[in-house]
Amino acid sequence: MPRFSANLGFLWTDRPLLDQIAAAAKAGFKAVEMHWPYDTDPKAVRDACARHGVAMLGINTVRGDVSKGENGLGALPGREAEFQAAIDQSIAWAIAAGGTSIHAMPGVVKPIDMPAATGTFVENLSIAADKAGAHGLTLLLEPLNPRAMPNYFYSTLRGAGDIIARIGKPNIKIMFDVFHVGVSEGDVLTKLEYWMPHIGHIQFAAVPSRAEPDEGEIDFRAIFKAIDRLGWKGWVGAEYKPRAGTDEGLGWVKTLGVTL
Numbered sequence: 001m002p003r004f005s006a007n008l009g010f011l012w013t014d015r016p017l018l019d020q021i022a023a024a025a026k027a028g029f030k031a032v033e034m035h036w037p038y039d040t041d042p043k044a045v046r047d048a049c050a051r052h053g054v055a056m057l058g059i060n061t062v063r064g065d066v067s068k069g070e071n072g073l074g075a076l077p078g079r080e081a082e083f084q085a086a087i088d089q090s091i092a093w094a095i096a097a098g099g100t101s102i103h104a105m106p107g108v109v110k111p112i113d114m115p116a117a118t119g120t121f122v123e124n125l126s127i128a129a130d131k132a133g134a135h136g137l138t139l140l141l142e143p144l145n146p147r148a149m150p151n152y153f154y155s156t157l158r159g160a161g162d163i164i165a166r167i168g169k170p171n172i173k174i175m176f177d178v179f180h181v182g183v184s185e186g187d188v189l190t191k192l193e194y195w196m197p198h199i200g201h202i203q204f205a206a207v208p209s210r211a212e213p214d215e216g217e218i219d220f221r222a223i224f225k226a227i228d229r230l231g232w233k234g235w236v237g238a239e240y241k242p243r244a245g246t247d248e249g250l251g252w253v254k255t256l257g258v259t260l
């Protein structure tokens with residue numbers, strides 16, 4: 001069975017981060033991952049993870065000006081210095097917290113600006129990968145579906161895979177989010193198998209609702225079985241938006257016959 005991580009960007013969001021870690025551990029999760037935890041002292045996060053016996057996994061680079069619809073800086077020409085500052089911030093935070101990966105976010109790009117944005121992202125990411133690699137950290141690239149995030153730099157695995165191929169550095173991997181893949185592309189089991197050698201982390205939520213994985217059009221029994229069959233030894237991140245409370249929504253663990 002896969003090993004599950006609690007994504008604290010979506011789970012137990014009604015409390016401070018250190019209490020979220022405690023709640024995840026109490027529920028049985030053995031690892032946690034976060035979105036943008038920068039307001040919390042990373043050493044306190046490291047201590048909380050050690051105290052509760054959970055592994056600390058990944059975080060995201062900052063998004064830029066969220067009020068203007070920004071969702072990452074890596075592929076924005078003219079914002080190179082800001083992106084590198086975001087990478088430096090996330091590397092420093094991840095090291096102090098004991099994390100293992102950084103989701104490097106490219107941002108929202110109009111279709112007509114894609115050629116310039118692609119060149120910028122390749123340059124930016126190449127530098128960032130060397131910086132992260134010096135500390136044993138992996139950079140993750142995550143296609144987001146166009147319903148959730150219109151005009152995001154990539155919405156398909158192929159889009160992220162092309163960037164990885166162009167840069168050719170071993171510590172740049174795909175974040176395979178079953179929710180985004182299901183909405184954008186479908187045929188999830190085939191895609192999982194095809195991209196497995198390039199995957200650095202897996203996340204999941206129901207399609208189309210993004211709720212717990214016990215509803216909707218994806219059979220998560222089959223997904224979790226395939227993750228095992230394909231030899232995935234990493235964590236699988238529960239990154240869903242609970243229908244009601246997080247604790248109340250954990251029935252999927254029993255329904256799907258998995259253990260945390």
Ligand SMILES: O=C(O)C(=O)[C@H](O)CO
Binds near residue numbers: 035103
């Ligand atoms: O949106 C997602 O699926 C993510 O995993 C990002 O990290 C948050 O935007």
Ligand SMILES: [Mg+2]
Binds near residue numbers: 177203
């Ligand atoms: Mg995700």
